[in-house]
Amino acid sequence: MTPLTALIAVEWRRLWARPGARLGLFAAGMLGGLFVALTFALRQSGAVLNGDPIFADATAAWAVGWALWFRNAGLFPGWMALLAVAASAGDLETHVVRDDLMRPIRRRDAVLARFVALLGWSAATTAATLAVAAALGIPAFGLGVGWVGWVRAAALSLLGDALVAAFALAAGFATGRSLGALTALLTGALTCVGAAVLVFVGRLGVSAVGTGNPAFETVLNLAGTVLPQAAWAGWWGAEHAFDPIRGVAAVAWVALGLSAAAMALQRRQLT
Amino acid sequence: MNAAVTVKDLAVRLGGRSILDRLDMNVPSGAIYGFLGPNGSGKTTALRTLLGLLRPERGAITVLGEVDPLLARRSVGALIDVPAFPAASTGRDALADSARLAGIPAAEVPAEVDRVARRVGLAERTRDATDAYSLGMRQRLGLARALLGRPRLLILDEPTNGLDPAGMRDMRDLVRSLAHDDQLTVLLSSHNLAEVQATCTHVGVLRGGRLVAEGPVAGLLDRPETEVEVGGDTDAIARALADVDGATWLGPVAPGRGRIRLHGWTVPVLVRRLVERNIDVTAVVPDARSLEDAYLELTR
Numbered sequence: 325m326t327p328l329t330a331l332i333a334v335e336w337r338r339l340w341a342r343p344g345a346r347l348g349l350f351a352a353g354m355l356g357g358l359f360v361a362l363t364f365a366l367r368q369s370g371a372v373l374n375g376d377p378i379f380a381d382a383t384a385a386w387a388v389g390w391a392l393w394f395r396n397a398g399l400f401p402g403w404m405a406l407l408a409v410a411a412s413a414g415d416l417e418t419h420v421v422r423d424d425l426m427r428p429i430r431r432r433d434a435v436l437a438r439f440v441a442l443l444g445w446s447a448a449t450t451a452a453t454l455a456v457a458a459a460l461g462i463p464a465f466g467l468g469v470g471w472v473g474w475v476r477a478a479a480l481s482l483l484g485d486a487l488v489a490a491f492a493l494a495a496g497f498a499t500g501r502s503l504g505a506l507t508a509l510l511t512g513a514l515t516c517v518g519a520a521v522l523v524f525v526g527r528l529g530v531s532a533v534g535t536g537n538p539a540f541e542t543v544l545n546l547a548g549t550v551l552p553q554a555a556w557a558g559w560w561g562a563e564h565a566f567d568p569i570r571g572v573a574a575v576a577w578v579a580l581g582l583s584a585a586a587m588a589l590q591r592r593q594l595t
Numbered sequence: 596m597n598a599a600v601t602v603k604d605l606a607v608r609l610g611g612r613s614i615l616d617r618l619d620m621n622v623p624s625g626a627i628y629g630f631l632g633p634n635g636s637g638k639t640t641a642l643r644t645l646l647g648l649l650r651p652e653r654g655a656i657t658v659l660g661e662v663d664p665l666l667a668r669r670s671v672g673a674l675i676d677v678p679a680f681p682a683a684s685t686g687r688d689a690l691a692d693s694a695r696l697a698g699i700p701a702a703e704v705p706a707e708v709d710r711v712a713r714r715v716g717l718a719e720r721t722r723d724a725t726d727a728y729s730l731g732m733r734q735r736l737g738l739a740r741a742l743l744g745r746p747r748l749l750i751l752d753e754p755t756n757g758l759d760p761a762g763m764r765d766m767r768d769l770v771r772s773l774a775h776d777d778q779l780t781v782l783l784s785s786h787n788l789a790e791v792q793a794t795c796t797h798v799g800v801l802r803g804g805r806l807v808a809e810g811p812v813a814g815l816l817d818r819p820e821t822e823v824e825v826g827g828d829t830d831a832i833a834r835a836l837a838d839v840d841g842a843t844w845l846g847p848v849a850p851g852r853g854r855i856r857l858h859g860w861t862v863p864v865l866v867r868r869l870v871e872r873n874i875d876v877t878a879v880v881p882d883a884r885s886l887e888d889a890y891l892e893l894t895r
Contacts (some may be wrong), residue, residue: 330695337692341683419679423740426675427647427696428668593609594648 331429331437335411339441340412348403352395352449356456359391364464383468384461388501390394392455392474396481396559404446404485405492405509411438412496412570412585413505422594432586437499439489439582446485450478461496473563480559480566484573488555490581498588552577598657599624599748599780600645605654607637607644614640615804618654622782627774629812630784632801637862638784641677641801642752645782646673659748660796669698672746674754676862677730678737684733685730686712686721686728686736690743697744711739716765722890730757749773751783755790763787767794792886800893807893815889821857826878829853835872841865852878 339345367379412435423456424434454474491512495505526544534541548554550573558570600622604667615637622628632638643649645656647664650749658667662704680689690708699707712718715735720728729735734757741749754770755763767790773779774796785791791798792812799809808815823846829847832855836844841860847853861880869876 327698330698330701333701334692334695337688338681338684341681341688343683415681418682419676420681422648422675423679423693424696425648426671426673427669427693428665428698429696430665593650594643595609 328433328437331433332440335437335441336444339407339411339445342407343405344410345407345445348400348407348445348449349452351403352400352452354390355395355398356388356391356453356458357460359394360387360457360460360464363390364460371481374376374591382465383470384458384465385468386455387461387465387472388457389470389474389477391453392450392478392481392559394395395453400449401485401488401556404442404488405506408438408442408489408492409502409505409509411442412493412503414496416497416592417502425594431589435493435582435586435589436457439486439493439585442489442493443482443486446482446489450481450485454478470563476566477559477562479572480531480562480574483571483578484556484559486578487552487574487581488579490585491552494584494588497585497592500592502555511554516551517549520548520553523551549573550557550576576582597624598622599626599659600642600782601655601657602645603655604812605641605644605656606652607640607649608652609640609649613804615651617701617805618801620799620806620809621782622799624780625774626797627770627780627781627795628783629795629798630782630801631786631788631791631798631890632784634786636801637804638801640673640778641751642673642782642784646671646675648675653858670747671750672741672748673750673752674734674737675750675752676710677756678733678740679735680725680733682726684725686717686723689725689736690721690725693740694743695754696761700746701733707743711742714742715739715769731762733888734760734766742773743775747779749779749781749783751781753785754783755787756784763790768889770794788887788890790822798886800890802894808889812886815886821862822882823855823862824848824852824878824880824882825855825865825869825876826852827869827874827876831872831874832869835869835874839868842868 363379363382367377367382371378421434425431492505492509495508495512499505499508523544527548530541530544542594549567549569555573555577558567558574598621599825600620602618602620603681605615605618606613618641630638640649645658646649646668656662658664659670661667687708690711691704693703694704694707708721709718712721715738717732717735717739720732725733725736735756736752738754741751755766770781770783771794789824795812797810798812798815800807818851829851832853835857836842841858842865843856843858845854845856845871855865862879866876866879
């Protein structure tokens with residue numbers, strides 16, 4: 325049997341051969357630099373907000389944290405989804421998966437290797453954003469405090485990316501078509517947001533009037549923490565405190581997504 | 596001869612349609628086995644099922660003594676359809692990737708890539724992007740990929756697709772050389788019957804998802820009745836054959852030439868009997884039955 329490490333090495337090379345992956349790394353570095361440069365320029369401009377000089381208390385740690393926030397809440401989860409769909413549905417469409425599986429490879433390993441390579445891309449782009457932001461932010465603003473919290477948030481953002489990658493691989497291997505996978509992902513994301521809104525409204529209602537049913541209230545509160553979009557956003561606010569329930573939920577969703585992806589490829593007739 | 600591939604009672608359905616039904620086949624070790632059949636007869640489906648790419652509805656498959664396709668694929672190289680290569684890869688990248696997927700240790704990959712590229716005549720072009728390859732070059736690269744790791748069984752689906760006449764000849768020579776020099780068993784599907792007749796030692800003919808004939812090529816070309824055109828005194832020949840059981844006079848086809856059906860006699864026996872009757876035989880042209888004739892009879 326082909327060792328999984330060899331398979332990961334192949335997928336790693338293929339991922340970086342994609343122009344989109346290399347462009348993502350460049351964009352990640354640019355994001356960190358651009359954020360620090362804009363902050364620095366605004367502070368130097370002497371602009372005033374609510375009576376205080378804008379960004380007067382900015383530090384490198386603060387800049388790194390906000391660069392990370394923009395990376396995660398901006399287009400990088402979407403970028404990850406596109407790369408994962410290309411590596412699954414795209415590789416099915418071009419018969420790359422079929423030709424790979426003429427070798428002594430387990431189908432589940434083909435899924436796992438792609439996932440690990442994508443996770444590597446996520447780590448590289450996160451590191452690029454943080455490294456550039458730190459390299460420019462420290463001389464510009466000084467070191468500052470709170471680094472441990474931001475490193476924790478960065479680590480949790482990898483978990484969020486892993487969740488996106490796992491779901492996108494599942495959609496890609498289940499549909500076998502890039503457009504179908506993207507449609508499924510978008511539908512899934514909208515459903516998750518809809519569920520989150522319902523939970524949020526429910527919690528507001530419960531806090532306002534109460535239900536007299538503590539078990540229901542517990543379930544409702546838990547749902548607000550463990551639904552996919554809440555688990556994905558575990559990095560949000562993690563610079564202050566780590567919510568282990570969100571972390572566990574994210575790991576569980578990643579495992580579920582990967583299992584679904586492996587099952588979808590296992591069941592697929594490779595014509 | 597041991598069997599490299601044995602298939603028993605194989606059935607495959609795709610999209611609710613039966614593609615293969617009760618397929619039995621036997622590919623002897625060391626053979627060059629030509630897999631023939633009309634479009635849609637299930638050749639490619641059968642090859643994909645042997646590789647474990649398609650799940651059969653029922654049936655038993657043994658490849659190189661292994662019933663698990665995952666284990667069998669350690670010793671099988673395959674070229675199915677038009678080979679696919681990852682985007683933005685050079686020929687060398689594609690071969691190196693596949694070498695690693697074949698389980699070849701990283702340190703041995705460069706030498707193995709060079710070996711297979713030379714074997715198919717692509718050594719000078721492996722640095723080019725596969726996106727720029729012609730269809731013929733992609734076929735060669737696909738074959739090179741199939742040869743990685745020195746497989747014992749080579750499965751080739753329409754390997755001459757997209758090749759020019761010189762490329763077809765090279766491919767035919769290469770397949771023969773692989774079977775003879777490298778001791779490989781080759782299972783190839785093709786529509787080119789002349790190529791199969793010239794290359795293969797064995798054939799299997801598929802029709803409607805079932806094998807309707809299988810065996811050595813020579814066996815398929817043999818038939819109990821042969822027709823022969825004979826030159827000489829046609830009246831004398833007709834009289835000479837009027838009371839024999841082994842041959843039937845069919846009539847003249849041109850001045851001094853007639854047609855005879857042999858059923859029991861061979862051509863040398865016919866000639867000897869005519870000469871014994873003092874008939875001067877000026878020409879003997881046996882009908883050469885081609886694989887195409889046999890194929891058309893079997894698949895009509």
